[in-house]
Amino acid sequence: xxxxxxxxxxxxxxxxxxxxxxSSAELAPYREFVRWRIDHVPGYRELYRRLIGDLDRRARxxxxxxxxxxDARTRVAVFEETLAPxxxxxxxxxxxxxxxVPADPVARAAQYHEFFRAEILAIYSTSDALVALGYEAGxxxxxxxxxxxxxxxxxx
Amino acid sequence: xxxxxxxxxxxxxxxxxGTTIAYLLTKWGHRVAMFEVGPMYDYPFLKQYxxxxxxxxxxxxxxxxxxxxxxxxxxxxxxxxxEQYLVVGGMASHWxxxxxRWLPSHFETKRRFGYGVDWPIRYADIEPYYCKxxxxxxxxxxxxDNPFAPPRSKPYxxxxxxxxxxxKVLAGRLKEKNIVLHTAPQARTRAPYDGRPACANTGxxxxxxxxxxxxxxxxxxxAMETGRLTLETNAAVRRIxxxxxxxxxxxxxxxxxxxxxxxxxxxxxVAAGAIESARLLLLSAREGGAAGRINQSGQVGQxxxxxxxxxxxxxxxxPLYTGRMGPATAECHQFAEPPGQEKHxxxxxxxxxxxGVFHRDYAGGAGDDWEEGVPSLHPxxxxxxxxxxxxxxxxxxxxxxxxxxxxxxxxxxxxxxxLVDRFGDPVARVQxxxxxxxxxxxxxxxxxxxxxxxxxxxxxxxxVQEFSTGHHxxxxxxxxxxxxxxxxxxxxxxxxxxxxxxxxxxxxxxTSPFNPTLTIVALAIRTAERIHASLS
Numbered sequence: 001x002x003x004x005x006x007x008x009x010x011x012x013x014x015x016x017x018x019x020x021x022x023s024s025a026e027l028a029p030y031r032e033f034v035r036w037r038i039d040h041v042p043g044y045r046e047l048y049r050r051l052i053g054d055l056d057r058r059a060r061x062x063x064x065x066x067x068x069x070x071d072a073r074t075r076v077a078v079f080e081e082t083l084a085p086x087x088x089x090x091x092x093x094x095x096x097x098x099x100x101v102p103a104d105p106v107a108r109a110a111q112y113h114e115f116f117r118a119e120i121l122a123i124y125s126t127s128d129a130l131v132a133l134g135y136e137a138g139x140x141x142x143x144x145x146x147x148x149x150x151x152x153x154x155x156x
Numbered sequence: 157x158x159x160x161x162x163x164x165x166x167x168x169x170x171x172x173x174g175t176t177i178a179y180l181l182t183k184w185g186h187r188v189a190m191f192e193v194g195p196m197y198d199y200p201f202l203k204q205y206x207x208x209x210x211x212x213x214x215x216x217x218x219x220x221x222x223x224x225x226x227x228x229x230x231x232x233x234x235x236x237x238x239e240q241y242l243v244v245g246g247m248a249s250h251w252x253x254x255x256x257r258w259l260p261s262h263f264e265t266k267r268r269f270g271y272g273v274d275w276p277i278r279y280a281d282i283e284p285y286y287c288k289x290x291x292x293x294x295x296x297x298x299x300x301d302n303p304f305a306p307p308r309s310k311p312y313x314x315x316x317x318x319x320x321x322x323x324k325v326l327a328g329r330l331k332e333k334n335i336v337l338h339t340a341p342q343a344r345t346r347a348p349y350d351g352r353p354a355c356a357n358t359g360x361x362x363x364x365x366x367x368x369x370x371x372x373x374x375x376x377x378x379a380m381e382t383g384r385l386t387l388e389t390n391a392a393v394r395r396i397x398x399x400x401x402x403x404x405x406x407x408x409x410x411x412x413x414x415x416x417x418x419x420x421x422x423x424x425x426v427a428a429g430a431i432e433s434a435r436l437l438l439l440s441a442r443e444g445g446a447a448g449r450i451n452q453s454g455q456v457g458q459x460x461x462x463x464x465x466x467x468x469x470x471x472x473x474x475p476l477y478t479g480r481m482g483p484a485t486a487e488c489h490q491f492a493e494p495p496g497q498e499k500h501x502x503x504x505x506x507x508x509x510x511x512g513v514f515h516r517d518y519a520g521g522a523g524d525d526w527e528e529g530v531p532s533l534h535p536x537x538x539x540x541x542x543x544x545x546x547x548x549x550x551x552x553x554x555x556x557x558x559x560x561x562x563x564x565x566x567x568x569x570x571x572x573x574x575l576v577d578r579f580g581d582p583v584a585r586v587q588x589x590x591x592x593x594x595x596x597x598x599x600x601x602x603x604x605x606x607x608x609x610x611x612x613x614x615x616x617x618x619x620v621q622e623f624s625t626g627h628h629x630x631x632x633x634x635x636x637x638x639x640x641x642x643x644x645x646x647x648x649x650x651x652x653x654x655x656x657x658x659x660x661x662x663x664x665x666x667t668s669p670f671n672p673t674l675t676i677v678a679l680a681i682r683t684a685e686r687i688h689a690s691l692s
Contacts, residue, residue: 020539020540021540022540024540029210033210033211033212036211037211040211040213041213080539083538086538087538113538117538117539119212121537121539121540121543122212123210123212124540124543125543125547126209129543129544129547130547132544133544133547133548133551134475139209139358139359139360140205140209140210140358140359140360141358141359142356142357142358143356143357143358143359144356144357145317145318145346145355145357147357148320148321148357148478149318149319149320149321149324150321151321151475152321152475152551
């Protein structure tokens with residue numbers, strides 16, 4: 001459980017990242033983000049392994065193939081179905097910690113949401129989401145002094 | 157363990173006041189020893205930026221050890237503990253960078269309007285130091301578009317940041333109602349300055365990766381390059397030692413927050429923020445003897461003040477968010493000296509560039525209430541579509557901050573708690589209870605928020621019902637000419653002591669609706685000059 005990720009595991013993880021973003025963005029920064037998590041933050045390696053294991057199981061059950069082998073639309077569907085129980089998680093209650101291994105599917109999905117999907121979307125919200133909405137660049141990109149003085153492209 | 161120090165000046169706290177003094181004194185040839193309870197970040201903050209913005213991670217190595225930051229908080233403002241940023245550079249390593257000068261009236265509200273406390277100095281006394289502070293910090297700004305700016309004897313060192321798109325639109329609408337929105341002076345480099353690069357407008361000023369937004373580490377590094385500054389990090393100072401009347405002899409600190417060490421001191425400056433500075437003075441004074449005179453006025457810890465900042469969220473028919481998270485480019489000083497000021501004080505209004513939907517925990521803003529490791533997100537979205545809808549909504553919103561004055565009362569103070577820290581010393585007990593003036597200021601702030609909503613043609617506006625302090629804690633060691641009613645004189649020198657000084661907003665005699673940092677630095681430069689003169 002604690003060893004390095006294999007190429008196949010990384011491919012599954014990348015497919016999960018893709019499912020969160022629905023193929024709408026350049027994936028390299030997000031892939032770098034999850035790899036950094038694996039290497040630097042205790043608990044993530046195991047959590048990601050559980051996630052891709054659950055995604056793979058569901059994909060095989062419902063579509064008779066590995067998660068990584070499904071097409072983009074199916075991937076999104078499998079991902080959403082796997083995390084759907086998180087909507088039943090008690091509001092205002094933190095999900096299980098990243099290094100816990102909950103047996104309850106609702107708690108498990110809440111953990112995947114918190115420590116995988118919400119983090120990917122948080123990165124997206126300050127970067128590609130702004131570009132999608134008509135801004136030239138996301139937060140953190142040096143933009144000089146001209147750009148911010150004009151309306152975003154979407155309203156020019 | 158006792159160890160003699162060869163430093164001419166010892167400084168407790170490495171925030172913007174302490175580092176300003178340390179930098180100037182080392183530049184003038186004096187040796188300085190600095191003590192900081194927290195750890196040191198790499199500077200410029202590229203690593204911190206990468207950790208917090210790119211990787212959504214807060215490195216636990218940059219957090220002070222357990223049992224060192226606790227407070228007991230009572231009254232109507234409970235959010236104080238996270239506001240203390242106990243690291244090298246202090247709160248100014250993570251600040252927004254607003255640097256307005258205070259107005260002449262802010263130094264004499266009692267005489268002019270009958271509320272608050274007058275300072276022992278006037279605007280004319282501090283004006284030359286405002287010029288020096290602006291040069292020290294590298295302030296970008298202009299008064300050309302601000303008819304309410306106080307007199308100045310020197311221009312800003314750098315040109316201003318132009319209005320962002322949204323601010324341009326808002327300024328036009330306000331102008332139709334005879335309200336002036338003008339550019340905001342800020343400690344952010346519009347052009348290269350003093351070894352700092354020009355701002356690149358990355359929009360993450362809280363953790364500026366290139367050092368364009370001023371941080372005390374800039375001058376700390378220069379001071380260290382002189383070879384005359386030693387910096388002791390993770391060093392909790394617990395007592396000021398005095399062996400005869402009016403003379404400080406040293407300090408007791410815990411090296412690596414473990415080993416009790418007595419260090420001699422020829423001149424001592426306490427610059428640890430309004431809460432911890434007061435606590436250190438109280439802990440020392442209660443030992444009695446010569447140190448007991450530190451609180452001979454009984455005023456140490458009294459007169460705690462926060463400006464009350466009332467946020468409101470405006471929603472417009474068109475997108476006015478400029479797409480960055482840096483500080484806004486516009487503010488309004490028109491209501492700083494309004495009719496009826498005697499009842500409720502004045503206001504400053506600024507438009508924030510924060511996109512309302514981003515939770516501060518992962519937006520990397522000015523928040524320092526960080527958990528170590530991975531911050532909890534709890535976002536309001538479950539998929540990309542929900543997120544885009546939410547961010548899209550944010551494009552039509554602007555957050556406005558209405559900054560109100562406050563006044564000292566007996567119900568606003570810092571004392572010593574029954575709770576203790578890891579060394580067994582009482583932690584600070586902070587009590588703040590708003591009074592009638594604060595309530596009147598709040599009602600006035602709400603009325604101006606409504607006026608701005610209407611004048612800028614907001615479709616909708618939400619008035620936030622809780623104030624924030626902006627992490628600006630004032631008073632507790634206030635200055636004054638009368639030793640019976642003040643802790644320090646106008647130079648920050650503790651009454652009755654020839655070699656003990658306090659620096660920072662703790663020595664302020666009043667609040668202002670304007671951000672305090674430029675005034676903190678101006679006073680610190682004045683203190684440094686006084687110490688230099690005494691050493692020379």
